[in-house]
Structure formats: C-alpha cells, structure tokens
Amino acid sequence: MHISNILSVASLAALTAAAPSELERRQQNCVFTDFDKIAPLKKYCDVIALRNIHVPAGKSLDLTDLKTGAHVIFEGKTTFGYAEWDGPLVKVSGKQITVRQTEGSVLDGEGARWWDYHGGNGGKTKPHFFSAHNLDDSRIEGISVKNSPVHCFSLDSKNLVVSGVKIDNSDGDDKGAYNTDAFDVAHSYNLTIENAWVHNQDDCLAINQGDNIRFTNGYCYGGHGLSIGSVGDGNTVSNVEITNSQIINSMNGVRIKTKSGHTGEVRNITYRNITLSGITDYGLIVQQDYNNPGHATNGIKVHEITFDNIHGTATQKGYNIALTCGEGSCYNWTWKNVKIHGARDYKCQNYPSTASCSAA
Structure with missing residues (x-):
C-alpha cells in the first residue's frame, strides 16, 4: 500500500516533543511497525497504517x-503473544473512524494456544478478540480474522457499520474451540452488520441489548445460529431486522432466547429470507427458559415478532421448530412461509395461535 506524505515514526516523535500544538494542526499519515510506538503517537495521526504488528502477551x-x-x-499479519487473560486483543474507539485492511492481510489470534474444549468460564482464561466500544459514526470494513481464542467482535457503539468482515475459526472445529461468538451486540444503537462470512463454534450473531439493528447478507457456518439474546437483567432488544442470510451445518438456525425469572423486553424483531441447512438441534427456536430449561417465565415480553420465509432442513435427531413461552408473554407474531423439515416436532407451549409448531 502507498500512502502519500508519510511521516516516519521517528520524525513524528521529534515533532511531538517539540511542538504538539503545531502537530495537531497538520495532517499526518503514520506507518507503524513497532507496537511500542503506537500508544504515544496515535492521537496525532489521520491515517494509521499497522504493518505486521506483533502485540506482546497480555496487552491490547x-x-x-x-x-x-x-x-x-x-x-500484513497482525499477531499476539500468549497470556491467559480476558483481553481484548484489539480495542478501538473514536468518532468517524474507518478500520480496514490491505488485500491479503489478516488478524491472526492463533486461538489453538487457548482452545481446551472449555467455554469462557472454564479451563484457560481466554482473551476476547476485538472490542468496538464507543466507536461511533464509524465503519469497520473488510477485516479478516483467523482463529479467535474466544468471542470475536464485541460491539457497543452508535451509528456503526460493520461490512464484509470474515471470521475463519474453522481450525477450532476439531481442536476444542468454544464460545467463539462472531458478533456480540450490547448497548448499541443504529448498528448495521452486512456481508459477513463466519465459520465458528457459537452464535454467529447474539444481540443482548440494543435498538435499531440490522444484519443482512450473512453466511454462518458451524455455530449456534442467528440469535436475539440471551435477554435478561431488565435489558431490551428492539427494532431488529435479520435478513437474506444462510445458516449452514449449525446447532441452531433462528433463535430468540430469554432468561427464566428475569425481566426485560424483546420487541419488533424481523427474521426474513433465512435459509437453513444441516441444523442439528433447532431450526427455529423461541425459548423463555434459557438459563433454567423447563421453567419458562413471563417477565420478558416477546412481541411484534415476524418470521417470514424461513426455510430449509434440520437433521433427524433435532427439532424443526421449538416454541417455549411463559404464559401470555409471547404475542403479536406474524408467521409467513416458515417451512423447515427433516427433523422431529417439539412439544411447544404458550405460543401465539398465528404460529405453528409442526413441520411444514
């Protein structure tokens, strides 16, 4: 990549020491190859090129x-030293920021060093990968991530677009990867995730709290599907559209999960044009007993829900559709062209009459 008017790190450091106010008035394009130079100089740079950076163990x-x-x-290749800690390995914040990469570049978490067939609450302490907290009015585009140790993107921002991200944790299928959620969403407003390609071992998308969220043209392989939740602790998820996406060889397809005994709200959610194939457990599931199976409660209302053109296959040992609601807490659902077959029927409870729990 060529960046015009590049200022070397050495000259940038000298100018910083001499006249910070002058530096702040000038546009600076900065190329970093040394991790230690980034922190003291990043705030002065209009363009930050990170060339084959190695991040030391236990640092972000x-x-x-x-x-x-x-x-x-x-x-090039961004790598990280090994340490048992929570992370994140990368964290970004600011306003009107663009995060991207040059062709062929990759952020390689080398997750196999942590994978041990245990989730985030067991075994080795595993670092989360990429935190976008208060990354407002911004874009993350075309980033390629390989082998995240555990949760990949944690999104907690306003007016953020995540476009064309690739997450390849396929090496973890037979090496003990666990809880490798692709996109975990909390406290986000006006978020768009588009054209994502994901191969992982947990939720492709998990929205725990937020409003006005759009996920479209996604490809999800091997994980736990496209999820609202788990919702609890008084949280609200509202005004979400999940559309035009594929879920392949995954545990679940379409999923809304709320916690038994909790309060909150799930409102105005649309799943539309979702294709399923090889779903092992539940093709479409709404459950209000996520943390206490068999004990669905009604403290979290799940309403104004649309399932439209959800179609495909589940495996014989799974269930096509499973609806487990608390009494009176699931209502005002629109159910159109939901056709999932290949698996068993589930004994559903307290679901709206507009829905169906039978294979179509």
Whole structure:
C-alpha cells in the first residue's frame, strides 16, 4: 500500500516533543511497525497504517480515543503473544473512524494456544478478540480474522457499520474451540452488520441489548445460529431486522432466547429470507427458559415478532421448530412461509395461535 506524505515514526516523535500544538494542526499519515510506538503517537495521526504488528502477551492493541475521522489500516499479519487473560486483543474507539485492511492481510489470534474444549468460564482464561466500544459514526470494513481464542467482535457503539468482515475459526472445529461468538451486540444503537462470512463454534450473531439493528447478507457456518439474546437483567432488544442470510451445518438456525425469572423486553424483531441447512438441534427456536430449561417465565415480553420465509432442513435427531413461552408473554407474531423439515416436532407451549409448531 502507498500512502502519500508519510511521516516516519521517528520524525513524528521529534515533532511531538517539540511542538504538539503545531502537530495537531497538520495532517499526518503514520506507518507503524513497532507496537511500542503506537500508544504515544496515535492521537496525532489521520491515517494509521499497522504493518505486521506483533502485540506482546497480555496487552491490547490500543486504538482508543483516536483523532476524529482517522483511518486505521492493517497491513500484513497482525499477531499476539500468549497470556491467559480476558483481553481484548484489539480495542478501538473514536468518532468517524474507518478500520480496514490491505488485500491479503489478516488478524491472526492463533486461538489453538487457548482452545481446551472449555467455554469462557472454564479451563484457560481466554482473551476476547476485538472490542468496538464507543466507536461511533464509524465503519469497520473488510477485516479478516483467523482463529479467535474466544468471542470475536464485541460491539457497543452508535451509528456503526460493520461490512464484509470474515471470521475463519474453522481450525477450532476439531481442536476444542468454544464460545467463539462472531458478533456480540450490547448497548448499541443504529448498528448495521452486512456481508459477513463466519465459520465458528457459537452464535454467529447474539444481540443482548440494543435498538435499531440490522444484519443482512450473512453466511454462518458451524455455530449456534442467528440469535436475539440471551435477554435478561431488565435489558431490551428492539427494532431488529435479520435478513437474506444462510445458516449452514449449525446447532441452531433462528433463535430468540430469554432468561427464566428475569425481566426485560424483546420487541419488533424481523427474521426474513433465512435459509437453513444441516441444523442439528433447532431450526427455529423461541425459548423463555434459557438459563433454567423447563421453567419458562413471563417477565420478558416477546412481541411484534415476524418470521417470514424461513426455510430449509434440520437433521433427524433435532427439532424443526421449538416454541417455549411463559404464559401470555409471547404475542403479536406474524408467521409467513416458515417451512423447515427433516427433523422431529417439539412439544411447544404458550405460543401465539398465528404460529405453528409442526413441520411444514
């Protein structure tokens, strides 16, 4: 990649020491190859090129509080030292930020060093991968992630677009990867995730709290499907559209999960044009007993829900459709062209009369 008017790290450091106010008035394009140079200089850069950066063990690649309008460009292979800690390995914040990469670049978590067939609450302490907290009015586009140790993208921002992200955790299928959620969403408003390609071992999408969220043109392989929740602790998920996506060889397809004994709300959710194939457990599931199976409660209302053109196959040992609601808490559902077959019928409870629990 060529960046015009590149200022070397050495000259940038000298200018910083001499006249910070002058530096802040000038546009600076910065290329970093040394992790230790990034933190003291990042706030002055309009363009930050990260070239084959190695992040030391137990540290984050800290790209928080960037200059408004900055562009972050990953070049080559970004790697991380091994330590048992919570992470994140990368964290980004700021306003009007663009995060992207050059062709062929990758952020490689080398997750096999942590994978041990245990989830995030057992075995080794595993670092989350990429945190976008207060990354507002911004874009993450075309980033390629390989082998995240555990949860990949944690999104907690306003007016953020995540476009064309690839998450390849396929090596973890037979090496003990667990809880490798692709996109975990909390406290987000006006979020778009589009054209994602995911191969992982947990939720492709999990929205725990937020409003005005759009997920479209996604490809999800090997995980736990496209999920609202788990919702509890008084949280609300509202105004969500999940459309035009494929879920392949996964545990679940379409899923809404809320916690027994909790309060909150799931409102105005649309799943439309979702194709399923090889779903092993539940093709479409709404459950209000996520944390206490068999004890669905009604403290969380699940209403104004649309399932439209959900079709495909589940395996013989699974269930096509499973609806387990608390009494009176699931209502005002629209149910159109839901056709899932290949598996068994489930003994559903307290679901709206507009829905069906039988294979179509």
